[in-house]
Amino acid sequence: MKEINVGLVGYKFMGKAHSNAFKRVGMFFDCPVQINMRAICGRDEAGVSKAARKFGWDSYETSWEKLVTRDDIGLVDITAPSDAHKVIALAAAENGKNIFCEKPLALSLEDAREMLASVEKNGVAHQIGFNYRFAPAVRLMKQIIDDGKIGAIRHVRASYLQDFIIDPDFPLIWRLQKEVCGSGSLGDLGAHFIDLARYLCGEFKSVAGMQKTFIKSRPKVQSMTGLSASADAGAERGEVDVDDGTVFIAEFANGALGVFEATRFAQGHKNDLSIEINGDKGSLKFVFERMNELQYFSAADEPGLQGFRLIQASEGIHPYMSAWWPAGHVIGYEHTFVHEMFEFVSAIDAGRPASPSFADGVECSRVIRAVELASERRAAVDIDTL
Numbered sequence: 001m002k003e004i005n006v007g008l009v010g011y012k013f014m015g016k017a018h019s020n021a022f023k024r025v026g027m028f029f030d031c032p033v034q035i036n037m038r039a040i041c042g043r044d045e046a047g048v049s050k051a052a053r054k055f056g057w058d059s060y061e062t063s064w065e066k067l068v069t070r071d072d073i074g075l076v077d078i079t080a081p082s083d084a085h086k087v088i089a090l091a092a093a094e095n096g097k098n099i100f101c102e103k104p105l106a107l108s109l110e111d112a113r114e115m116l117a118s119v120e121k122n123g124v125a126h127q128i129g130f131n132y133r134f135a136p137a138v139r140l141m142k143q144i145i146d147d148g149k150i151g152a153i154r155h156v157r158a159s160y161l162q163d164f165i166i167d168p169d170f171p172l173i174w175r176l177q178k179e180v181c182g183s184g185s186l187g188d189l190g191a192h193f194i195d196l197a198r199y200l201c202g203e204f205k206s207v208a209g210m211q212k213t214f215i216k217s218r219p220k221v222q223s224m225t226g227l228s229a230s231a232d233a234g235a236e237r238g239e240v241d242v243d244d245g246t247v248f249i250a251e252f253a254n255g256a257l258g259v260f261e262a263t264r265f266a267q268g269h270k271n272d273l274s275i276e277i278n279g280d281k282g283s284l285k286f287v288f289e290r291m292n293e294l295q296y297f298s299a300a301d302e303p304g305l306q307g308f309r310l311i312q313a314s315e316g317i318h319p320y321m322s323a324w325w326p327a328g329h330v331i332g333y334e335h336t337f338v339h340e341m342f343e344f345v346s347a348i349d350a351g352r353p354a355s356p357s358f359a360d361g362v363e364c365s366r367v368i369r370a371v372e373l374a375s376e377r378r379a380a381v382d383i384d385t386l
């Protein structure tokens with residue numbers, strides 16, 4: 001059996017999710033390759049050595065520059081914050097490593113394009129972490145659309161709502177600093193529904209939108225990871241220079257219309273990603289917090305008995321589910337990462353392009369940039385001008 005030796009950069013939120021995924025792929029899927037978890041990388045030796053032990057990595061590094069040149073590593077997985085994606089990916093590609101990179105691909109559209117050009121020039125495999133594509137119910141949604149069951153798509157309606165930064169004294173984490181994250185609610189949350197909309201409905205044609213920063217300064221951070229952080233009481237404040245909330249409308253190349261909302265100021269909503277698609281023969285709706293379910297309305301159903309049906313996308317006949325448990329034994333967030341890693345190593349083994357790729361990352365960054373420009377200009381922006 002072929003082997004793939006992995007080196008992972010980052011050991012916190014996504015680092016843990018990806019470590020778990022690499023461990024589970026071979027256990028649950030008929031994986032065509034053996035995955036070896038060779039090394040995990042972080043800057044703090046105490047933290048990364050503990051993560052290596054806890055997550056089951058063979059070794060650790062405190063410098064990504066060293067990691068990407070190691071001969072015993074063939075796949076570099078990047079889960080550092082977004083400002084580090086490009087520099088690590090370019091070096092990994094130059095060293096001939098296959099690359100998995102978390103979303104958003106880069107801080108800017110230009111950087112994302114540079115990353116795509118580099119992986120293509122160096123002939124390495126590449127995938128981006130749009131993990132919500134890998135929920136079985138989303139795959140089922142795609143199958144139903146591709147089978148023509150909801151007909152011509154007329155509307156896409158998506159939102160990604162969180163509430164974790166409403167307190168004005170919540171600290172200035174890296175997700176609120178443009179130089180580290182590139183974009184706020186739009187790039188962090190919106191990137192996911194932009195990708196889902198592209199996956200399910202096709203390319204965006206034009207957008208118009210508005211972005212807002214509600215809380216303009218916050219206490220500087222003492223320590224931070226993932227979505228949490230701590231700050232000293234009375235700590236010095238720093239400027240928030242990214243959007244707290246973004247709304248936009250869109251037209252798709254196929255003529256459909258879209259309405260989108262990304263925010264971290266929706267009280268009561270924790271990780272509320274939802275997308276609804278209306279076609280002329282039916283509708284589909286996916287809500288991530290009920291990720292095992294898909295709502296489907298078919299206008300072909302008998303009159304008088306029509307209504308949204310709730311499909312439990314948890315049987316072996318549903319995408320990815322045959323690898324897991326008996327029908328109705330539902331799966332969760334972490335499984336989406338297992339599925340995306342299965343896709344990546346399977347693609348590498350088969351010598352076919354992985355999906356979603358860095359090209360999908362670039363297209364997503366293009367829509368993000370268009371929404372930012374539209375918001376600045378207070379006017380619609382055509383995607384093909386970027």
Ligand SMILES: NC(=O)c1ccc[n+]([C@@H]2O[C@H](COP(=O)([O-])OP(=O)(O)OC[C@H]3O[C@@H](n4cnc5c(N)ncnc54)[C@H](O)[C@@H]3O)[C@@H](O)[C@H]2O)c1
Pocket residue numbers: 009010011012013014015041042043044064079080081082084102103104129130131188224225226227
């Ligand atoms: N797919 C998803 O749903 C999803 C969810 C959360 C985050 N993300 C993305 O994943 C990335 C990381 O987010 P997170 O929430 O895991 O962040 P985090 O703050 O929890 O972890 C970041 C990790 O990167 C490490 N790191 C930072 N700079 C580094 C450097 N120069 N060299 C080596 N290691 C470095 C940190 O030590 C830490 O271990 C971001 O790009 C984010 O947008 C994706």
